[in-house]
Amino acid sequence: MDFQPTEEQRDLRAGLRDLLSGRYGPEALRAAVDGGAAVDRGLWRELGRAGFFSLRLPEAEGGVGLGLPEAVLLFEEAGRALLPGPLVATHLAAGVVPGAARGTAVVTAFDLGERLVAHLGEADAVLGAPVLPAGEPVRSADPLTPLHRLAVAGDSSAYRGTGALLTAALQVGSASRTLELAVRYAGEREQFGQPIGAFQAVKHLCADMLVRAEVARTAVYAAAVVAAAVAAGPAAGGAGAGEITAAKLLADEAAVRNARDCLQVHGGMGFTWEAEVHLHLKRAWVRAEQWRTAADAEELLAAELLGAGSRAS
Known part of the structure; x- marks a missing residue:
C-alpha cells in the first residue's frame, strides 16, 4: 500500500465486506444484542477460513503471508460492520x-x-496467560463487549503497538459507517x-x-x-510507535x-434500541x-516530541 490500496488490497477488502454483509448484517447485529451472545462461533470459524486471523502468518506456517497494511483494511471493514468479539487478540494470537x-479458538x-x-x-485463552483465569463480571457500556475483572494482573504489552493500530482501524470503520448513516438519514x-x-x-x-x-483513515x-x-514479528514494538500512537x-x-x-442528525430515533447508531x-x-x-x-507523543527536541538542540 502506497497510502492508496492496490487492486488486490481492494479485492481483499471487498471480499470481507461481502462475507460480513451476508453473515452479519443489521438484523444479525440486533439479534446478537437481543440474545446477549457476542461471539458467533460459526462466523468466527468462517473468518478463520477466510484468513482473517492468519493474514500476517507466513505461508510456510499455514498463513496468508500478508502484512499490516492488509490487516488494517480488513479490520476497518470489521469495525464498519460493528462485528463483536476479541478480533484483535485472536489475530495477534495466530501462531x-x-x-x-x-x-476454532477465541x-x-x-x-x-x-x-x-x-x-x-x-x-x-488469554493472550500471554498460561491458563484461562477466572474473573468477576463488570458492567459494560457496550452490550456486545462483556467485561470481567481479574484477581491477578496480566501483561499484553509485547503486542500493544499492533493491538493499538488494529483497534484504530476498527474505529475508522465505525467512524465511516456512522458518517454513511448520518448522510443517508439526512x-x-x-x-x-x-x-x-x-x-x-x-x-x-x-x-x-x-x-x-x-484524517483518521489516512493516519x-x-x-x-x-x-x-x-517492524518484524507479531508486534510492532517501538518501530513506528509515534505513528501508531497518533493514529489511535x-x-x-x-x-x-x-x-x-x-445521533444528533438522527435526533430521538438514534437513541432507540432498534437503531444501530447508539451501538457504534x-x-x-x-x-x-x-x-x-x-x-x-x-x-x-509528548515524550517523543520532547526527545526529538532534545536531540535537535
Whole structure:
C-alpha cells in the first residue's frame, strides 16, 4: 500500500465486506444484542477460513503471508460492520495459541488494563496467560463487549503497538459507517417540506464527520505502512510507535465524535434500541480504552516530541 490500496488490497477488502454483509448484517447485529451472545462461533470459524486471523502468518506456517497494511483494511471493514468479539487478540494470537489462526479458538487479552479483560466468558485463552483465569463480571457500556475483572494482573504489552493500530482501524470503520448513516438519514428525513440535509447545521455536522473519518483513515494507513517497513514479528514494538500512537488518538476521536454527531442528525430515533447508531457510540467508548488510551497516547507523543527536541538542540 502506497497510502492508496492496490487492486488486490481492494479485492481483499471487498471480499470481507461481502462475507460480513451476508453473515452479519443489521438484523444479525440486533439479534446478537437481543440474545446477549457476542461471539458467533460459526462466523468466527468462517473468518478463520477466510484468513482473517492468519493474514500476517507466513505461508510456510499455514498463513496468508500478508502484512499490516492488509490487516488494517480488513479490520476497518470489521469495525464498519460493528462485528463483536476479541478480533484483535485472536489475530495477534495466530501462531501462538493453537486454533487462533483457524478461528476454532477465541482468544482475548489484557487490553483494557492489567486486570480488566473483555470477552473472558467466551474465550478459550488469554493472550500471554498460561491458563484461562477466572474473573468477576463488570458492567459494560457496550452490550456486545462483556467485561470481567481479574484477581491477578496480566501483561499484553509485547503486542500493544499492533493491538493499538488494529483497534484504530476498527474505529475508522465505525467512524465511516456512522458518517454513511448520518448522510443517508439526512437525505431521507424531511422537515418543513425538504430533507434535513438541506439545512446548513446538518451539512456542517456531516462535513465535520467526513473530515474526521478521512484524517483518521489516512493516519492509520500511514502508520501501517511505516510499521510494516520497519517492524518484524507479531508486534510492532517501538518501530513506528509515534505513528501508531497518533493514529489511535485520531481514530478514537473520529469514532466517538462521529457517533455523537450521527445521533444528533438522527435526533430521538438514534437513541432507540432498534437503531444501530447508539451501538457504534458505545463500542467506540470501549475501544478508546483498549490497548492505548488517549492519556497514554498523549504522554507517549509528548515524550517523543520532547526527545526529538532534545536531540535537535
